[in-house]
Amino acid sequence: MKIETIEYKKYDEMVYKYEHSSGLKCIVVPKRGYYKKYATFSTQYGSVDNEFIIPGEKTKTKVPDGIAHFLEHKLFEQKDGSVMDKFAALGSRPNAFTSFNQTVYLFSCTDMFKENFDLLLNFVQNPYITEESVEKEKGIIAQEINMYRDNPGWRVSFNLLDALYKEHPVKLDIAGSIESIGRITKETLYKCYDTFYHPSNMVITVVGDVDYRQVFEQVEKNIKTAEKVSGIKRIYPEEGEGLNKKYSEQIMPVSTPLFYIGFKDSSLEPEGTEILKYDLAVKLLLSAIIGKSSELYTKLYDKGLINSTFEMDFSLEKSYAYSMLGGESINPEAVMELLVKEIKTIRDKGLEPSVFERLRRASKGRFLRQMNSVESISRSFINLYFKGVTMFDYLNVYDTIGFDYITDVFDKHFDIERMALSVVKNR
Known part of the structure; x- marks a missing residue:
């Protein structure tokens, strides 16, 4: 053996x-x-x-x-x-x-x-x-x-x-x-x-x-x-980069409207640790743009446009990739409008290297704490094994990912033309 x-x-x-x-x-x-x-x-x-x-x-x-x-x-x-x-x-x-x-x-x-x-x-x-x-x-x-x-x-x-x-x-x-x-x-x-x-x-x-x-x-x-x-x-069908539609709405009995905003990534098939690198970059960018420590999150929260149900995530597979963020909101369209405004501002002024570095360190700390949980380790290994990498490969990515790469990923992923909004409300 x-x-x-x-x-x-x-x-x-x-x-x-x-x-x-x-x-x-x-x-x-x-x-x-x-x-x-x-x-x-x-x-x-x-x-x-x-x-x-x-x-x-x-x-x-x-x-x-x-x-x-x-x-x-x-x-x-x-x-x-x-x-x-x-x-x-x-x-x-x-x-x-x-x-x-x-x-x-x-x-x-x-x-x-x-x-x-x-x-x-x-x-x-x-x-x-x-x-x-x-x-x-x-x-x-x-x-x-x-x-x-x-x-x-x-x-x-x-x-x-x-x-x-x-x-x-x-x-x-x-x-x-x-x-x-x-x-x-x-x-x-x-x-x-x-x-x-x-x-x-x-x-x-x-x-x-x-x-x-x-x-x-x-x-x-x-x-x-x-x-x-x-x-x-x-075998997967030819998808293309365009959206099916920009907006989806469904009427259901909810006390507060629910929403998700999503970004459809363009076609990509990363290999090896490039998968982890891209995944980490998008998640760090989500935190920088609208994470709990961001100015946009504070503004939305103070206006009552989001609450503690707000969440975000990124999914990256060989045949598709997308990010999504959302929760409850009295006005999902206003959330999307302010998010678009923030993305345009970042595109004009650029990202702050100090913000990226702070978020990178915080994310790495959370990742290391996951290694104390047998469930977290096992689930990470399952998800990543079929992609040809392991959770421990993340550690090298945290230490080597650069600000220039983060900027490139921002320009690629957060494309307003590939951005959609889904809303469920009661009327």
């Missing part, structure tokens, strides 16, 4: 990596003395992966929207009962989630790690799907879709994505629609499982006070033998 050891001396951290013969990667981050242990089994398969070419085939496969999320639900049902009940009997807390780009199965525990880890490895590898259970699940997920459809916070977010994107499936609800899940069959679920749940498309992460050798031995023992296969060709 070949084990790769990576030492980050500056931060007193060790990472151990192992690759199974199938191509499955396993990463262990030991945290000696920590009470909680956290393990994940993840596949690079999310809601946007609805058109692809299966390795070894030449023709495209198109599947219904929402199938990745549907499959996540089905894996928890085994022939001999509910996986959730099995985890509960072992004293652990299991969970799973499907995002745009990945599906993650996980548990946290304080005791009986070996037994819980065996259960995680085995249930993810052994789907039990029947036609009867598929039909039953359609009703359950339909209720979930209706619940989110009636959730103003969910709707204002996806309405923004629909405004930003004309064709890309990132604009579609992760669970799909009632119509799309109605077309899901047992055969299609197994086809997607066999394609995207191949070990070479997956990664295991374990963070906590564990013996990395024992973890790798469990993986070696439990993972079904499988040869490596060539990569899955994922």
Whole structure:
């Protein structure tokens, strides 16, 4: 068994990596003395992966929207009962989630790690799907879709994505629609499982006070033998840089209007640490423009145009990238107007290097504090692994990112012509 050891001396951290013969990667981050242990089994398969070419085939496969999320639900049902009940009997807390780009199965525990880890490895590898259970699940997920459809916070977010994107499936609800899940069959679920749940498309992460050798031995023992296969060709529609629309509005019963403002990034496919560099630059710029320490935030807050619900984020993937900011506001259009004014002012006068440096140091401090949480470490590794980097690569980016680069990213990302507003209000 070949084990790769990576030492980050500056931060007193060790990472151990192992690759199974199938191509499955396993990463262990030991945290000696920590009470909680956290393990994940993840596949690079999310809601946007609805058109692809299966390795070894030449023709495209198109599947219904929402199938990745549907499959996540089905894996928890085994022939001999509910996986959730099995985890509960072992004293652990299991969970799973499907995002745009990945599906993650996980548990946290304080005791009986070996037994819980065996259960995680085995249930993810052994789907039990029947036609009867598929039909039953359609009703359950339909209720979930209706619940989110009636959730103003969910709707204002996806309405923004629909405004930003004309064709890309990132604009579609992760669970799909009632119509799309109605077309899901047992055969299609197994086809997607066999394609995207191949070990070479997956990664295991374990963070906590564990013996990395024992973890790798469990993986070696439990993972079904499988040869490596060539990569899955994922197909996304031609999107272009233009918006679908500048403004989206939906009437729903809310006490205060909800809003999100978004910037659609132009087409880019960064590699390696350039992904982290661009991501950090946009997040620092968001903080500089409208973060809690900015003049604009104070002005908006004092005018009653935003409140404590205000938030912001940036998403960067190989086929799309966007930032979004928002919350509750009595006048979302006024927020957008003042934001546009601030962006134009910065474009005319330039950014302040001292502000950038202060925000960089503060952000690095928050990042280092995340390294005390097994959950934060594990989730960061999952998200970044499929991009070819690790969370520890961020540390070098924090130390090397320059002001000139930040300025270039500002000019590129904060383009008012690729800016949209989504509002949910009661009338």
